[in-house]
Amino acid sequence: MPRDIVVLFDQEDGRRLIENHCRKIGLPVGDLQRLIEEVIDKSTMQRRHGLWQAFDEVLDADVGAHD
Template sequence: MPRNVVVILDQKEGRDLVRKICRKNKIGLPEFEELVAVEVDQVGKQRKKGLWEAFDDILDRINLEESDVP
């Protein structure tokens, strides 16, 4: 995903805010960026084929990582 597509992720203040919110919600910034990238890749398409499956895969990985933590 080109960094300048999502402006909040392209600016230091925005990234810091997103990082803080991600930390509060126990989601890693890389996973958040991956979710955003999947959505951005679908922009302009009439049918968002595969979007929900991609979201499920990413969110499942997050849940697995959380369950691995003692």
């Protein structure tokens, strides 16, 4: 999925907004992008089944990287 499908990532002001918000909540921007990609990739009901597991994998990977 192209990352610019989410317009905020494609615009300078949007990217800055995302970076500021992610910094405040302690979530790396790359992780947010991966979470959004999972939602888009699993956009049909049949494919949503693995969405929470995919989120857990993204977030668990981040926790392990910072321990």
